[in-house]
Amino acid sequence: MDLNHPLLASAVDLLPPFPSSHPQIQRLDRSLYCQICKELFSGPVSIPCGHSFCSRCIRGSLEVMKKCPSCNEPASEGSIRRNRALEEIVDSWEEARPIIHGLTSNNSRKRSIMNTGPKNAFAAESTKRPRKESTSRSVSPVKQSSDKKEEIDGDADDMIALDPYTNMAESSEDVKASCPLCDITMPIRDISRHIDLGCQPIKPRPKSQGRENLKADWKKVFSGAGLVKGKDVELKKITKPNYSLATPAELRSVLQSYNLSTFGDKPALAHRVQEWILLYNSNLDTSHPKSLGALRAKLNEAEASRRRDKEKGREEMASELKTSDGLARYAQDTKGEFERLRREIMERDKKRVGSGAEAPIEIE
Protein backbone atom coordinates (compact mmCIF):
# COMPACT_ATOMS: atom_id res chain seq x y z
CA MET A 1 0.00 0.00 0.00
CA ASP A 2 1.55 3.28 -0.98
CA LEU A 3 0.58 6.81 -1.80
CA ASN A 4 -0.11 5.84 -5.39
CA HIS A 5 -3.18 3.82 -4.54
CA PRO A 6 -5.94 4.87 -6.97
CA LEU A 7 -8.36 5.68 -4.18
CA LEU A 8 -5.85 7.90 -2.48
CA ALA A 9 -4.92 9.58 -5.71
CA SER A 10 -8.48 10.85 -6.00
CA ALA A 11 -8.15 12.39 -2.56
CA VAL A 12 -5.18 14.55 -3.44
CA ASP A 13 -5.74 17.61 -1.37
CA LEU A 14 -7.53 20.35 -3.24
CA LEU A 15 -6.17 22.81 -0.70
CA PRO A 16 -2.37 22.69 -0.70
CA PRO A 17 -0.83 23.19 2.76
CA PHE A 18 1.17 26.29 3.53
CA PRO A 19 4.97 25.97 3.75
CA SER A 20 6.42 25.73 7.26
CA SER A 21 8.29 28.97 6.65
CA HIS A 22 5.02 30.75 7.45
CA PRO A 23 3.86 29.30 10.81
CA GLN A 24 1.50 32.22 11.42
CA ILE A 25 -0.42 31.54 8.23
CA GLN A 26 -0.37 27.80 8.95
CA ARG A 27 -1.98 28.55 12.29
CA LEU A 28 -4.60 30.84 10.77
CA ASP A 29 -5.39 28.19 8.18
CA ARG A 30 -5.60 25.42 10.78
CA SER A 31 -7.98 27.41 12.95
CA LEU A 32 -10.54 27.48 10.15
CA TYR A 33 -10.81 23.69 9.88
CA CYS A 34 -13.58 21.74 11.58
CA GLN A 35 -12.25 19.37 14.23
CA ILE A 36 -14.64 16.65 13.09
CA CYS A 37 -14.39 16.50 9.31
CA LYS A 38 -10.98 18.21 9.10
CA GLU A 39 -12.24 20.41 6.27
CA LEU A 40 -12.81 24.16 6.13
CA PHE A 41 -15.96 24.93 8.12
CA SER A 42 -19.15 24.64 6.14
CA GLY A 43 -22.13 26.24 7.83
CA PRO A 44 -20.27 26.74 11.11
CA VAL A 45 -22.20 26.74 14.39
CA SER A 46 -21.20 27.18 18.02
CA ILE A 47 -22.23 25.27 21.13
CA PRO A 48 -22.35 26.60 24.72
CA CYS A 49 -18.70 25.82 25.54
CA GLY A 50 -17.67 28.11 22.68
CA HIS A 51 -16.29 25.51 20.30
CA SER A 52 -17.40 25.64 16.68
CA PHE A 53 -17.99 22.89 14.15
CA CYS A 54 -19.76 22.41 10.84
CA SER A 55 -23.48 22.20 11.51
CA ARG A 56 -23.68 18.78 9.90
CA CYS A 57 -20.71 17.42 11.86
CA ILE A 58 -21.78 18.51 15.33
CA ARG A 59 -25.38 17.45 14.73
CA GLY A 60 -24.15 14.00 13.75
CA SER A 61 -21.85 13.86 16.75
CA LEU A 62 -24.54 14.95 19.22
CA GLU A 63 -26.76 12.11 18.00
CA VAL A 64 -24.11 9.72 19.32
CA MET A 65 -23.00 11.60 22.44
CA LYS A 66 -24.31 14.74 24.04
CA LYS A 67 -21.02 16.50 24.66
CA CYS A 68 -18.50 18.70 22.93
CA PRO A 69 -16.01 16.68 20.86
CA SER A 70 -13.22 19.07 21.83
CA CYS A 71 -13.69 19.63 25.56
CA ASN A 72 -16.27 17.02 26.63
CA GLU A 73 -18.57 19.64 28.07
CA PRO A 74 -22.26 18.69 27.91
CA ALA A 75 -24.05 20.02 24.85
CA SER A 76 -27.37 19.43 23.16
CA GLU A 77 -28.79 20.02 19.73
CA GLY A 78 -31.07 22.77 20.99
CA SER A 79 -28.12 24.87 22.03
CA ILE A 80 -26.60 25.01 18.56
CA ARG A 81 -26.32 28.57 17.24
CA ARG A 82 -25.18 29.75 13.85
CA ASN A 83 -21.79 31.43 13.88
CA ARG A 84 -22.21 33.98 11.13
CA ALA A 85 -18.96 35.78 11.79
CA LEU A 86 -17.01 32.55 11.41
CA GLU A 87 -18.89 31.73 8.23
CA GLU A 88 -17.96 35.11 6.74
CA ILE A 89 -14.33 34.55 7.74
CA VAL A 90 -14.23 31.09 6.16
CA ASP A 91 -15.91 32.37 3.00
CA SER A 92 -13.41 35.16 2.59
CA TRP A 93 -10.52 32.86 3.52
CA GLU A 94 -11.59 30.43 0.85
CA GLU A 95 -11.41 33.25 -1.65
CA ALA A 96 -8.12 34.61 -0.35
CA ARG A 97 -6.39 31.28 0.26
CA PRO A 98 -5.10 30.57 -3.26
CA ILE A 99 -3.77 34.11 -3.50
CA ILE A 100 -1.99 34.00 -0.17
CA HIS A 101 -0.73 30.53 -0.94
CA GLY A 102 0.76 31.83 -4.16
CA LEU A 103 2.48 34.59 -2.24
CA THR A 104 3.93 32.34 0.45
CA SER A 105 5.32 29.87 -2.04
CA ASN A 106 6.85 32.54 -4.26
CA ASN A 107 8.86 34.88 -2.11
CA SER A 108 11.00 36.42 -4.84
CA ARG A 109 8.00 37.53 -6.82
CA LYS A 110 6.53 39.07 -3.71
CA ARG A 111 9.59 41.18 -3.12
CA SER A 112 9.62 42.56 -6.64
CA ILE A 113 6.02 43.63 -6.30
CA MET A 114 6.74 45.27 -2.96
CA ASN A 115 9.34 47.42 -4.69
CA THR A 116 6.97 48.73 -7.32
CA GLY A 117 5.27 50.57 -4.50
CA PRO A 118 1.78 51.01 -3.14
CA LYS A 119 1.03 54.21 -5.08
CA ASN A 120 -2.23 53.19 -6.66
CA ALA A 121 -3.55 51.30 -3.71
CA PHE A 122 -6.67 53.35 -3.38
CA ALA A 123 -7.45 53.23 -7.07
CA ALA A 124 -7.26 49.47 -6.98
CA GLU A 125 -9.44 49.37 -3.90
CA SER A 126 -12.20 51.53 -5.36
CA THR A 127 -12.45 49.77 -8.70
CA LYS A 128 -12.31 46.25 -7.42
CA ARG A 129 -15.16 44.04 -6.35
CA PRO A 130 -18.13 46.37 -6.55
CA ARG A 131 -20.42 43.67 -5.27
CA LYS A 132 -18.58 43.01 -2.01
CA GLU A 133 -19.48 46.38 -0.52
CA SER A 134 -19.44 45.20 3.06
CA THR A 135 -15.94 43.79 3.05
CA SER A 136 -14.25 46.78 1.51
CA ARG A 137 -16.11 49.11 3.81
CA SER A 138 -15.00 47.21 6.87
CA VAL A 139 -11.40 47.47 5.77
CA SER A 140 -11.32 51.20 5.07
CA PRO A 141 -11.44 52.61 8.64
CA VAL A 142 -8.30 50.67 9.43
CA LYS A 143 -6.63 52.14 6.39
CA GLN A 144 -7.35 55.68 7.38
CA SER A 145 -6.33 55.22 10.98
CA SER A 146 -2.75 54.19 10.33
CA ASP A 147 -0.39 54.95 7.49
CA LYS A 148 1.67 51.86 8.05
CA LYS A 149 -1.35 49.65 7.77
CA GLU A 150 -2.37 51.40 4.61
CA GLU A 151 0.89 50.52 2.99
CA ILE A 152 0.54 46.87 3.84
CA ASP A 153 -3.05 46.79 2.64
CA GLY A 154 -2.03 48.54 -0.51
CA ASP A 155 0.59 45.96 -1.20
CA ALA A 156 -1.86 43.19 -0.71
CA ASP A 157 -4.33 44.73 -3.10
CA ASP A 158 -1.63 45.31 -5.66
CA MET A 159 -0.64 41.71 -5.51
CA ILE A 160 -4.19 40.57 -5.76
CA ALA A 161 -4.63 42.59 -8.91
CA LEU A 162 -1.47 41.10 -10.40
CA ASP A 163 -2.35 37.55 -9.54
CA PRO A 164 -3.21 35.52 -12.62
CA TYR A 165 -5.97 33.72 -10.71
CA THR A 166 -8.01 36.84 -10.01
CA ASN A 167 -7.24 38.35 -13.36
CA MET A 168 -8.74 35.37 -15.00
CA ALA A 169 -11.77 35.46 -12.74
CA GLU A 170 -12.43 39.10 -13.53
CA SER A 171 -11.92 38.92 -17.25
CA SER A 172 -14.13 35.85 -17.45
CA GLU A 173 -17.08 37.91 -16.22
CA ASP A 174 -18.77 37.61 -19.63
CA VAL A 175 -17.19 34.44 -20.98
CA LYS A 176 -19.73 31.72 -21.46
CA ALA A 177 -19.42 27.98 -21.18
CA SER A 178 -21.78 25.03 -20.99
CA CYS A 179 -22.67 23.26 -17.77
CA PRO A 180 -20.94 19.86 -17.59
CA LEU A 181 -24.16 18.28 -16.33
CA CYS A 182 -27.00 19.70 -18.37
CA ASP A 183 -25.19 21.43 -21.26
CA ILE A 184 -26.99 24.75 -20.83
CA THR A 185 -24.75 27.66 -21.80
CA MET A 186 -24.22 30.42 -19.24
CA PRO A 187 -21.53 32.77 -17.94
CA ILE A 188 -18.66 30.85 -16.32
CA ARG A 189 -19.03 32.58 -12.98
CA ASP A 190 -22.59 31.29 -12.63
CA ILE A 191 -21.81 27.67 -13.33
CA SER A 192 -20.82 26.55 -9.84
CA ARG A 193 -23.87 28.19 -8.31
CA HIS A 194 -26.01 26.60 -11.00
CA ILE A 195 -24.64 23.15 -10.17
CA ASP A 196 -25.00 23.75 -6.43
CA LEU A 197 -28.66 24.51 -6.99
CA GLY A 198 -29.15 21.20 -8.77
CA CYS A 199 -28.95 22.56 -12.33
CA GLN A 200 -31.64 25.15 -11.97
CA PRO A 201 -31.60 28.10 -14.35
CA ILE A 202 -29.71 31.02 -12.82
CA LYS A 203 -31.12 34.50 -13.06
CA PRO A 204 -28.46 36.99 -14.00
CA ARG A 205 -27.40 38.87 -10.88
CA PRO A 206 -28.31 42.53 -11.02
CA LYS A 207 -25.20 44.61 -11.35
CA SER A 208 -25.16 47.57 -9.03
CA GLN A 209 -24.81 50.68 -11.16
CA GLY A 210 -23.79 53.50 -8.89
CA ARG A 211 -25.87 55.53 -6.50
CA GLU A 212 -29.19 55.44 -8.33
CA ASN A 213 -29.52 51.74 -7.98
CA LEU A 214 -28.27 51.75 -4.40
CA LYS A 215 -31.04 54.10 -3.43
CA ALA A 216 -33.61 51.92 -5.10
CA ASP A 217 -32.22 48.88 -3.37
CA TRP A 218 -32.50 50.49 0.03
CA LYS A 219 -36.05 51.55 -0.74
CA LYS A 220 -36.87 47.97 -1.49
CA VAL A 221 -35.39 46.86 1.82
CA PHE A 222 -37.34 49.39 3.85
CA SER A 223 -40.62 48.66 2.16
CA GLY A 224 -40.12 44.97 2.87
CA ALA A 225 -40.19 44.01 -0.80
CA GLY A 226 -36.96 42.05 -0.37
CA LEU A 227 -38.64 39.58 1.95
CA VAL A 228 -40.03 36.50 0.34
CA LYS A 229 -43.32 35.73 1.98
CA GLY A 230 -43.98 32.18 3.10
CA LYS A 231 -40.26 31.44 3.30
CA ASP A 232 -40.42 31.21 7.09
CA VAL A 233 -42.82 28.32 6.93
CA GLU A 234 -40.62 26.39 4.55
CA LEU A 235 -37.41 27.03 6.42
CA LYS A 236 -38.38 25.52 9.74
CA LYS A 237 -36.16 22.85 11.21
CA ILE A 238 -37.66 19.38 11.29
CA THR A 239 -38.45 18.06 14.75
CA LYS A 240 -37.07 14.61 15.32
CA PRO A 241 -39.54 11.79 15.84
CA ASN A 242 -39.04 9.35 18.68
CA TYR A 243 -37.55 6.52 16.68
CA SER A 244 -38.39 3.81 19.19
CA LEU A 245 -42.05 4.84 19.45
CA ALA A 246 -42.77 5.93 15.89
CA THR A 247 -44.54 3.39 13.71
CA PRO A 248 -43.21 2.57 10.25
CA ALA A 249 -46.27 4.32 8.84
CA GLU A 250 -45.40 7.52 10.65
CA LEU A 251 -41.82 7.39 9.42
CA ARG A 252 -43.08 6.77 5.90
CA SER A 253 -45.33 9.79 6.07
CA VAL A 254 -42.38 11.96 7.12
CA LEU A 255 -40.36 10.64 4.19
CA GLN A 256 -43.29 11.08 1.84
CA SER A 257 -43.75 14.71 2.79
CA TYR A 258 -40.21 15.36 1.53
CA ASN A 259 -40.58 13.19 -1.58
CA LEU A 260 -38.19 10.52 -0.34
CA SER A 261 -38.23 6.80 -0.87
CA THR A 262 -40.46 4.93 1.60
CA PHE A 263 -38.92 1.57 0.79
CA GLY A 264 -37.52 -0.72 3.47
CA ASP A 265 -38.19 -2.02 6.97
CA LYS A 266 -38.41 0.11 10.10
CA PRO A 267 -34.66 0.35 10.87
CA ALA A 268 -33.99 1.39 7.28
CA LEU A 269 -36.78 3.97 7.39
CA ALA A 270 -35.61 5.34 10.73
CA HIS A 271 -32.06 5.58 9.43
CA ARG A 272 -33.23 7.43 6.33
CA VAL A 273 -35.38 9.85 8.34
CA GLN A 274 -32.51 10.45 10.73
CA GLU A 275 -30.05 11.17 7.96
CA TRP A 276 -32.51 13.38 6.12
CA ILE A 277 -33.20 15.47 9.22
CA LEU A 278 -29.46 15.84 9.70
CA LEU A 279 -28.97 17.04 6.13
CA TYR A 280 -32.04 19.23 6.15
CA ASN A 281 -31.46 20.94 9.48
CA SER A 282 -27.79 21.59 8.89
CA ASN A 283 -28.65 23.00 5.48
CA LEU A 284 -30.54 25.74 7.31
CA ASP A 285 -27.41 26.83 9.16
CA THR A 286 -25.54 28.10 6.14
CA SER A 287 -25.79 31.13 3.90
CA HIS A 288 -25.24 28.90 0.88
CA PRO A 289 -28.05 26.38 1.30
CA LYS A 290 -28.43 23.63 -1.26
CA SER A 291 -31.72 22.89 -2.99
CA LEU A 292 -33.88 20.11 -1.64
CA GLY A 293 -33.17 18.24 -4.87
CA ALA A 294 -29.44 18.34 -4.21
CA LEU A 295 -29.99 17.14 -0.64
CA ARG A 296 -32.16 14.30 -1.88
CA ALA A 297 -29.49 13.29 -4.38
CA LYS A 298 -26.89 13.30 -1.60
CA LEU A 299 -29.03 11.10 0.62
CA ASN A 300 -29.68 8.63 -2.19
CA GLU A 301 -26.03 8.52 -3.16
CA ALA A 302 -24.93 7.76 0.43
CA GLU A 303 -27.52 5.03 0.73
CA ALA A 304 -26.65 3.46 -2.61
CA SER A 305 -22.96 3.39 -1.83
CA ARG A 306 -23.60 1.77 1.55
CA ARG A 307 -25.71 -0.88 -0.16
CA ARG A 308 -22.97 -1.50 -2.73
CA ASP A 309 -20.41 -2.00 0.05
CA LYS A 310 -22.61 -4.50 1.80
CA GLU A 311 -23.33 -6.49 -1.34
CA LYS A 312 -19.70 -6.46 -2.34
CA GLY A 313 -18.69 -7.95 1.00
CA ARG A 314 -21.29 -10.69 0.66
CA GLU A 315 -20.27 -11.50 -2.91
CA GLU A 316 -16.62 -11.75 -1.95
CA MET A 317 -17.47 -14.14 0.84
CA ALA A 318 -19.65 -16.27 -1.44
CA SER A 319 -17.09 -16.44 -4.24
CA GLU A 320 -14.36 -17.31 -1.76
CA LEU A 321 -16.39 -20.22 -0.39
CA LYS A 322 -16.90 -21.58 -3.91
CA THR A 323 -13.24 -22.43 -4.42
CA SER A 324 -11.76 -25.37 -2.52
CA ASP A 325 -8.82 -23.19 -1.52
CA GLY A 326 -11.12 -20.60 -0.02
CA LEU A 327 -13.11 -23.27 1.73
CA ALA A 328 -9.95 -24.69 3.28
CA ARG A 329 -8.92 -21.24 4.38
CA TYR A 330 -12.33 -20.62 5.90
CA ALA A 331 -12.13 -23.92 7.78
CA GLN A 332 -8.67 -23.00 9.01
CA ASP A 333 -9.78 -19.53 10.12
CA THR A 334 -12.79 -20.77 12.01
CA LYS A 335 -11.18 -23.91 13.38
CA GLY A 336 -10.74 -22.42 16.83
CA GLU A 337 -14.37 -21.41 16.92
CA PHE A 338 -15.53 -24.91 15.95
CA GLU A 339 -13.23 -26.45 18.54
CA ARG A 340 -14.62 -24.21 21.24
CA LEU A 341 -18.22 -24.97 20.35
CA ARG A 342 -17.48 -28.68 20.28
CA ARG A 343 -15.79 -28.59 23.67
CA GLU A 344 -18.63 -26.59 25.18
CA ILE A 345 -21.25 -29.02 23.95
CA MET A 346 -19.28 -32.00 25.19
CA GLU A 347 -18.89 -30.49 28.62
CA ARG A 348 -22.53 -29.55 28.82
CA ASP A 349 -23.60 -33.05 27.89
CA LYS A 350 -21.15 -34.55 30.34
CA LYS A 351 -22.68 -32.50 33.11
CA ARG A 352 -26.20 -33.49 32.19
CA VAL A 353 -25.67 -37.23 31.84
CA GLY A 354 -23.14 -37.59 34.61
CA SER A 355 -19.50 -38.51 34.74
CA GLY A 356 -20.04 -42.02 33.41
CA ALA A 357 -21.37 -41.03 29.99
CA GLU A 358 -19.26 -41.09 26.86
CA ALA A 359 -18.85 -37.95 24.81
CA PRO A 360 -21.75 -38.21 22.38
CA ILE A 361 -20.28 -36.06 19.64
CA GLU A 362 -17.53 -37.36 17.48
CA ILE A 363 -16.04 -35.12 14.87
CA GLU A 364 -13.27 -36.18 12.58
Added chain:
Amino acid sequence: MSLPKRILKETERLLADSPPGITAAPKDDNLRHFDVTVAGPDSSPYQGGVFKLELFLPEEYPMNPPKVRFLTKVYHPNIDKLGRICLDILKDKWSPALQIRTVLLSIQALLGAPNPDDPLANDVAQHWKDDEKDAIAEAKRWTQQYAQ
Protein backbone atom coordinates in the same frame (compact mmCIF):
# COMPACT_ATOMS: atom_id res chain seq x y z
CA MET B 1 -16.42 1.97 -1.96
CA SER B 2 -17.81 4.81 0.08
CA LEU B 3 -14.88 6.30 1.91
CA PRO B 4 -15.32 9.65 3.61
CA LYS B 5 -12.84 12.30 2.60
CA ARG B 6 -11.62 12.50 6.15
CA ILE B 7 -10.41 8.88 6.10
CA LEU B 8 -8.56 9.45 2.83
CA LYS B 9 -6.94 12.56 4.24
CA GLU B 10 -5.88 10.82 7.44
CA THR B 11 -4.47 7.88 5.49
CA GLU B 12 -2.55 10.18 3.22
CA ARG B 13 -1.00 11.97 6.17
CA LEU B 14 -0.22 8.74 8.03
CA LEU B 15 1.61 7.41 4.99
CA ALA B 16 3.41 10.63 4.24
CA ASP B 17 4.50 11.50 7.76
CA SER B 18 3.85 8.98 10.51
CA PRO B 19 4.55 9.71 14.20
CA PRO B 20 7.91 8.42 15.48
CA GLY B 21 7.91 4.71 16.23
CA ILE B 22 4.53 4.15 14.60
CA THR B 23 3.57 2.92 11.16
CA ALA B 24 0.06 2.48 9.83
CA ALA B 25 -0.93 1.43 6.34
CA PRO B 26 -4.33 0.37 5.03
CA LYS B 27 -4.77 -3.02 3.43
CA ASP B 28 -5.08 -3.03 -0.32
CA ASP B 29 -8.48 -4.68 -0.38
CA ASN B 30 -10.03 -2.66 2.44
CA LEU B 31 -9.00 0.89 3.12
CA ARG B 32 -10.79 0.85 6.48
CA HIS B 33 -8.55 -1.92 7.74
CA PHE B 34 -5.03 -0.89 8.82
CA ASP B 35 -1.89 -2.86 9.60
CA VAL B 36 -0.16 -1.03 12.43
CA THR B 37 3.19 -1.39 14.15
CA VAL B 38 4.08 0.40 17.36
CA ALA B 39 7.58 0.47 18.84
CA GLY B 40 7.75 -0.09 22.60
CA PRO B 41 8.55 3.20 24.33
CA ASP B 42 12.04 3.76 25.75
CA SER B 43 12.63 2.97 29.43
CA SER B 44 9.62 0.68 29.55
CA PRO B 45 9.68 -3.14 29.70
CA TYR B 46 8.56 -3.04 26.07
CA GLN B 47 11.60 -1.11 24.83
CA GLY B 48 13.14 -2.69 21.76
CA GLY B 49 9.96 -4.53 20.86
CA VAL B 50 7.88 -3.88 17.75
CA PHE B 51 4.23 -4.68 18.31
CA LYS B 52 1.79 -5.47 15.54
CA LEU B 53 -1.77 -4.25 15.81
CA GLU B 54 -4.82 -4.16 13.60
CA LEU B 55 -7.09 -1.16 13.39
CA PHE B 56 -10.53 -1.04 11.84
CA LEU B 57 -12.60 2.06 11.10
CA PRO B 58 -16.30 1.22 11.51
CA GLU B 59 -18.84 2.71 9.17
CA GLU B 60 -19.82 5.33 11.75
CA TYR B 61 -16.24 6.57 12.12
CA PRO B 62 -15.47 9.30 13.18
CA MET B 63 -18.67 9.39 15.25
CA ASN B 64 -17.71 6.01 16.73
CA PRO B 65 -14.17 5.03 17.77
CA PRO B 66 -11.91 2.82 15.66
CA LYS B 67 -11.51 -0.78 16.79
CA VAL B 68 -7.92 -1.62 17.69
CA ARG B 69 -6.38 -4.92 18.80
CA PHE B 70 -2.86 -6.14 19.49
CA LEU B 71 -1.80 -9.04 17.27
CA THR B 72 1.49 -9.50 19.08
CA LYS B 73 1.34 -11.09 22.53
CA VAL B 74 1.93 -8.47 25.25
CA TYR B 75 2.31 -8.89 29.00
CA HIS B 76 0.43 -5.79 30.15
CA PRO B 77 -2.31 -5.28 32.79
CA ASN B 78 -4.52 -3.33 30.37
CA ILE B 79 -4.17 -5.66 27.40
CA ASP B 80 -5.73 -9.12 27.57
CA LYS B 81 -4.58 -12.30 25.90
CA LEU B 82 -6.81 -11.70 22.88
CA GLY B 83 -5.05 -8.39 22.33
CA ARG B 84 -8.00 -6.27 23.38
CA ILE B 85 -7.05 -2.93 24.86
CA CYS B 86 -8.52 -1.16 27.89
CA LEU B 87 -8.23 2.48 26.92
CA ASP B 88 -10.84 5.13 27.71
CA ILE B 89 -10.62 6.94 24.37
CA LEU B 90 -11.44 3.69 22.56
CA LYS B 91 -14.67 3.51 24.55
CA ASP B 92 -16.63 6.16 26.46
CA LYS B 93 -14.06 8.95 26.12
CA TRP B 94 -13.99 8.77 22.33
CA SER B 95 -14.53 12.05 20.54
CA PRO B 96 -14.80 12.66 16.80
CA ALA B 97 -12.09 15.29 17.21
CA LEU B 98 -9.62 12.45 17.83
CA GLN B 99 -8.07 10.58 14.93
CA ILE B 100 -6.06 7.46 14.06
CA ARG B 101 -2.82 9.25 14.83
CA THR B 102 -3.89 10.28 18.36
CA VAL B 103 -5.28 6.81 19.08
CA LEU B 104 -1.99 5.14 18.15
CA LEU B 105 0.02 7.64 20.18
CA SER B 106 -2.24 6.93 23.17
CA ILE B 107 -1.65 3.22 22.76
CA GLN B 108 2.09 3.80 22.68
CA ALA B 109 1.74 5.89 25.84
CA LEU B 110 -0.28 3.12 27.48
CA LEU B 111 2.65 0.73 26.90
CA GLY B 112 4.85 3.21 28.75
CA ALA B 113 2.40 3.62 31.63
CA PRO B 114 0.63 0.40 32.64
CA ASN B 115 -2.31 0.98 34.98
CA PRO B 116 -2.94 -2.13 37.15
CA ASP B 117 -5.79 -0.34 38.96
CA ASP B 118 -8.00 -0.48 35.88
CA PRO B 119 -7.14 -3.95 34.64
CA LEU B 120 -8.31 -5.96 31.70
CA ALA B 121 -6.04 -8.94 32.27
CA ASN B 122 -6.71 -9.62 35.95
CA ASP B 123 -3.91 -12.11 36.54
CA VAL B 124 -1.33 -9.77 35.00
CA ALA B 125 -2.63 -6.84 37.04
CA GLN B 126 -2.46 -8.91 40.24
CA HIS B 127 1.09 -9.91 39.39
CA TRP B 128 1.89 -6.24 38.84
CA LYS B 129 0.45 -5.27 42.22
CA ASP B 130 2.04 -8.14 44.14
CA ASP B 131 5.52 -7.98 42.72
CA GLU B 132 6.07 -5.18 40.22
CA LYS B 133 9.72 -6.06 39.62
CA ASP B 134 8.93 -9.63 38.69
CA ALA B 135 6.02 -8.55 36.50
CA ILE B 136 8.25 -6.12 34.63
CA ALA B 137 10.83 -8.86 34.15
CA GLU B 138 8.08 -11.08 32.73
CA ALA B 139 6.96 -8.30 30.40
CA LYS B 140 10.56 -7.94 29.18
CA ARG B 141 10.75 -11.70 28.55
CA TRP B 142 7.54 -11.57 26.51
CA THR B 143 8.83 -8.60 24.54
CA GLN B 144 12.02 -10.53 23.71
CA GLN B 145 10.12 -13.64 22.79
CA TYR B 146 7.22 -12.29 20.78
CA ALA B 147 7.90 -8.71 19.71
CA GLN B 148 11.13 -8.90 17.76
